[in-house]
Amino acid sequence: MSRFWNDRTKGIQPYVPGEQPEDPSAWVKINTNENPYPPSPRVVEAILSEMGGKQSLSGANLRLYPSAEAAPFLDAVCERYGLKRSQVFAGNGSDEILAFRFMAFWDKNRPVISPAVTYSFYPVYASIFDIPYRAIPMKNDIEVDCDAIAVQKGGVVLANPNAPTSIALPLDDIRRILEAHRDDVVLVDEAYVDYGGESAIGLITEFDNLLVVRTLSKSYSLAGMRIGFAAGNPELIEGLRRMKDSFNSYTIDRLAIVAGAAAILDRDYFDRTREMVLATRERTAEKLRELGFAMPASSTNFLFVTHPEHSAKDIFSFLKEKKILVRHFNTAGIENYLRITIGTDEEMDRLLSVLKEFIVG
Numbered sequence: 001m002s003r004f005w006n007d008r009t010k011g012i013q014p015y016v017p018g019e020q021p022e023d024p025s026a027w028v029k030i031n032t033n034e035n036p037y038p039p040s041p042r043v044v045e046a047i048l049s050e051m052g053g054k055q056s057l058s059g060a061n062l063r064l065y066p067s068a069e070a071a072p073f074l075d076a077v078c079e080r081y082g083l084k085r086s087q088v089f090a091g092n093g094s095d096e097i098l099a100f101r102f103m104a105f106w107d108k109n110r111p112v113i114s115p116a117v118t119y120s121f122y123p124v125y126a127s128i129f130d131i132p133y134r135a136i137p138m139k140n141d142i143e144v145d146c147d148a149i150a151v152q153k154g155g156v157v158l159a160n161p162n163a164p165t166s167i168a169l170p171l172d173d174i175r176r177i178l179e180a181h182r183d184d185v186v187l188v189d190e191a192y193v194d195y196g197g198e199s200a201i202g203l204i205t206e207f208d209n210l211l212v213v214r215t216l217s218k219s220y221s222l223a224g225m226r227i228g229f230a231a232g233n234p235e236l237i238e239g240l241r242r243m244k245d246s247f248n249s250y251t252i253d254r255l256a257i258v259a260g261a262a263a264i265l266d267r268d269y270f271d272r273t274r275e276m277v278l279a280t281r282e283r284t285a286e287k288l289r290e291l292g293f294a295m296p297a298s299s300t301n302f303l304f305v306t307h308p309e310h311s312a313k314d315i316f317s318f319l320k321e322k323k324i325l326v327r328h329f330n331t332a333g334i335e336n337y338l339r340i341t342i343g344t345d346e347e348m349d350r351l352l353s354v355l356k357e358f359i360v361g
């Protein structure tokens with residue numbers, strides 16, 4: 001606490017991101033849902049080319065401000081997802097878009113509701129912008145209660161598939177929530193949709209209250225570049241733009257813009273790495289079940305596991321001693337679960353052998 005802090009700074013409970021060790025190569029790092037594979041080779045080519053090309057690499061372009069509209073990146077998003085420029089918005093990571101979204105559409109008189117177990121950044125944004133936040137209890141500890149969300153008043157923020165539970169809601173449930181909240185903005189955070197969920201992007205023309213947010217951090221292997229985008233009705237997009245241009249006009253840098261465009265347009269590479277993650281996920285889930293773990297079917301690049309005979313905390317500590325980093329949340333209802341990111345096959349084999357040592361001895 002400092003005497004220089006204002007009441008807002010004193011009052012906030014910042015989001016606690018997953019641990020990022022100083023030397024990630026010393027760890028099996030499967031705690032923050034990063035992609036185990038590098039980005040498309042075209043991403044590296046695009047960055048080198050923006051820096052002046054392999055011959056000169058002068059970096060002269062870095063003298064110049066980037067496109068305030070993240071132009072080539074948003075063009076690629078439109079091409080890939082069949083959208084118009086008036087329907088898309090780019091952000092420095094999807095987290096930034098989420099923040100703009102809370103600033104632009106909700107306030108003291110427009111509360112927001114969200115499942116009790118979800119991405120823990122949502123309540124942080126609500127609190128920093130003084131927005132009443134209602135957490136709707138889960139069914140069976142980990143399932144989103146769509147009926148309860150449909151009848152509550154207020155804007156809605158949902159991750160679909162949900163984190164950290166890995167469970168996806170069918171699009172019919174999203175539609176039901178959108179219909180029940182025609183006069184409220186409904187945000188669907190699709191950070192993991194590429195791993196098994198049904199996207200709501202196709203509903204944005206039908207529902208002017210829908211905003212879909214995506215990130216390139218997970219399925220496009222670009223967590224280090226900080227790129228996300230939103231899709232929605234032009235009026236919602238314009239609201240986000242007004243907020244951005246009152247805050248920081250150039251949120252996406254030149255290298256991120258070209259990297260994002262290259263990643264989005266390399267469909268083959270995207271499909272190939274996604275298939276590898278999905279195959280590893282299914283193999284790992286099966287082996288974990290053989291060790292006695294229980295888990296919901298995952299529609300994400302992680303597994304949300306619990307063991308009937310061992311506490312999640314004990315497993316977490318044992319893994320950490322062995323330089324394997326997974327994620328444990330001290331949240332009511334899910335204290336006995338671990339969230340395990342799908343890494344390479346070798347990383348999963350290491351995890352499985354250490355778990356076997358812990359459980360079987």
Ligand SMILES: *Cc1c(COP(=O)(O)O)cnc(C)c1O
Pocket residue numbers: 033092093094095096119159163189191214215216217223226227228
């Ligand atoms: C990872 C994640 C994000 C953050 O993505 P960035 O684009 O890296 O900011 C947003 N929402 C959920 C649910 C996530 O898991």
